[in-house]
Amino acid sequence: MENNSVPKKRPFSLQLDLSKFEPATEEEKRQQDVMSKSTTFFRDGMRRLLKNPLAVASLIVLLLVIATIVIAPMIVPYGYEEILSVNGRRDKGAKNLTPFEYSTAEKKYIAQGNSRFPHIFGTDEQCRDYFIRVVYGARVSLFVGFFASIIVLIIGMLIGSISGYVGGRVDLIIMRIVDIIYSLPDMLMVILLSVVLKEVLTFKTGSVLASLGTNMISMFIVFGALYWVGMCRLIRGQILSIRENDYVLAAKSIGAGSARIIRKHILPNCLSVIIISTALQIPSAIFTESYLSFIGLGVSAPMPSLGSLANAARQGLQSYPYKLIFPAAAICLIVLSLNLLGDGMRDAFDPKLRR
Amino acid sequence: MTNLLDVEHLKQYFPIRTGFAKTTPLKAVDDISFSIRHGETLGLVGESGCGKTTVGRSVLRLYEPTDGKVYFEGTEITRSNIKSMRRQMQMVFQDPYSSLNPRMTVEDIIGEPLDVHRMYSNSKERREKILNLMELVGLNAEHATRYAHEFSGGQRQRIGIARALAVNPKFIVCDEPVSALDVSIQAQVINMFEELQDKLGVAYLFIAHDLLVVRHISNRIAVMYLGHMVELADSDELMDHPIHPYTESLLSAVPIPDPETARHKQRIVLEGDVPSPLNMPTGCPFRTRCRYATAKCAEEMPDFTDRGNGHFVACHVK
């Protein structure tokens, strides 16, 4: 090469290995251009969720709570309505014990060489183990919260999707009904409805419904009748916005019918929002349940709920503050972790918040 | 030989609420007629809001037209036969992001038209067809199980094209198929449209605002302004000898990627903005911005007439 004679101007040509200037093969080029690993929407969301420390912590707390309320009744040898007795005799001294305290009768029993399961949260004024009552209370609260949300979801989804997809006059009427329900003072309605339903509802003794208790049933009805409106609006809004997407138009131009469009295109795309808002609905239902139980309109005695336990603890608040603290802390823990988990899920799965 | 598609006096109005219990029709498309021959590409250009997208959608009956008739191979398209017609006519969308369902795999997206029209006898045949289609548009078969969001814009557009081709259509409406893509990818997709036309003989209605792209791909070009067609001609004819003043200024406004030409070009810069379609000027819609406008233009809508050689123009002056 003649330019080698002027090295100062073209210093490259001296140092370069000429074999490097052969054309690269397709293979070599391809290696540089790798597509990132395939992920499904769900896996991607889960990965995001697991990266969120708050959400993971609340998930763990929730799992622990659920494990406790499932396992504890199997281990703790007391029933939630059982008045403590030692050797078949009622233990009148086991009233208002502090956590891990034994009554005189129990101490004697233990001194005889028997073992006695400790009262982890103490006992109440009717000589019942408080821990198992709180556990059952949490059970009831979670159960109510979960099922109430499902009821809200089913009613809200049904009416919301009709309203959103059919549109026109139907939409107009449904939305006005929703507006009316929204404008009612909901707590007042809840209280009135619970009072009225409590009087009206009677069930055959022994049936499933009766074992739940009229209060619980009326509570579900209250939820179903009042709280679906939020879900309904949300789903209607979702459907309206998803309907505007080009892929729905594309499906239409292919010749797909309404049923297919709803099933394949609209529902899968609002699923994440539905699940997330249901998850966020649970804590609010738990709160409402606790509130109703607190004012005496919730589950009927002797079935405890966290709210009614807190209510009962009010009377001896000065002497036995822990009786309020335990159920209240349980409510806080459950509601807080459900809320944080719901928020984490929304951040992880809601595509609108991405980027 | 009959035309593939004949559009006669197509009108598409949308009711717009302009006051309490008062609606005004928005004349998105107002009395348009054109035809498309077998295996031809008709380019449709115009500025945003001129109704070009609406034309494409009304032809495919994605909107119910207010008035006018559309004939496909001589058969009028009606509400009742539209489902079978959709096997002949398909659409490719502008936005490669919103036109693919994010919850579906590539395989299911391309397979959807096959499912809808039951075009296979067993799942093996379905898969074969899908893989053939993917190969046709230059997609790697191993990507069939991936989701749309994993692909780049150009690849997504290929998926959209494969979906449109799944039913072996004779006619595809391409609604700005390359305007959302990067320059270096645009050419890939444009070339693919051309190759597919050569291979499959499919006709396109190619809607775009980029005149250079439209000129490149089209046999004939139609220019729209405010819901009206103002000029329609062979693409070279239209580019070299535009008659309508709007086409003229549109052409001169196109930025040319060539510094030398750009330096010597005389731009005809149009004054003002496009009038609102809710408040259309009387007579010729372009007269408010036209430098040749006369009194007649304000009174009468010019007819869309043939000036020889299939060069249609709607203008009183020129």
Add this chain to the structure above:
Amino acid sequence: MEQKQYEHLLSVRDLHTHFSTENGTVSAVNGVNFNLDAGKVLGIVGESGSGKSVTAYSVMRILSENGWIDQGEILYKGDNIVKWSEKEMQSFRGRCVSIIFQDPMTSLNPVFTIGNQLKEAITLHTAKRGKEAYDRAVELISLVGINEPEKRMRQYPYQLSGGMRQRIMIAMALACEPDILIADEPTTALDVTIQAQILELMQSLQKKMGMAIIMVTHDLGVIAEICDEIIVMYGGRICERGTADEIFYNPHHEYTKGLLRSIPTMNSKKQKLVPISGTPINMLNMPAGCAFCPRCDAAMKICLEEIPEELFINENHKASCWINVRDGKGFETLPETAEKEETAK
């Protein structure tokens, strides 16, 4: 600020801008150098992900929260603005450098009148208040070619068309007569006829006010029409730079060549376009060598391994492509300067 001696109005040296994303750190700009002199129009062209907008935002230091200037200097009149405090930057933005964005629909606040927003921009950076500021706003509106300026002052953004809003944005950017105007895809969202209006306006304003313009766009047509000098970017690096004529008629980087082959022009009647193959660059997975090599038809083994240096093609033109080394074109420094250095020794 004391008056310093400076070589260029704006000088960007070895700029690296990074973004942290959940999938790792992305280096959007990798060692960009350029100079801008008063009264010049510099075009930065590239596709999405090329780092062209990030370069412009780095100059203004208006990166989003997860982005930062990792390395490099931005010298404005000899001062390194990378080291400036946020407060100093606030007076820098608008007064020294202004920016107009792509989307005129979202860059104006919908709840305030045009007059309100213009006056705010004026009072923020100048001593003009009250009536004076109002008069200046009216003057600016007529400057950008909008009729009935007094009426426009009372209107809200939604009452104006897209082109008109972009004009208002330009008026706002020019409120304090900045030395540099950065235009980030200013005409992409506009129609062709409106785009022509805006380009015409920018050119005439530039002549009138003598500011420098950085035009960031993907549209080679726009670049060809108004730019003196062009920078072609790909994958966060500069591929090629030079005068408009050099870039369009004498490209020396495979990417530029491919780009020019792939766009339809007025002259090419029915020639087939030659597309650039492959998919756009994945910023999370940058090649070790030249960013363009996975898509380059002429890629060589060295392209996969080593990042090419910038070579002088001639005094108006530099390119970073190994092809030039193979073909024996290009110099590490210009022959004249090399000779000068030699004689100096």
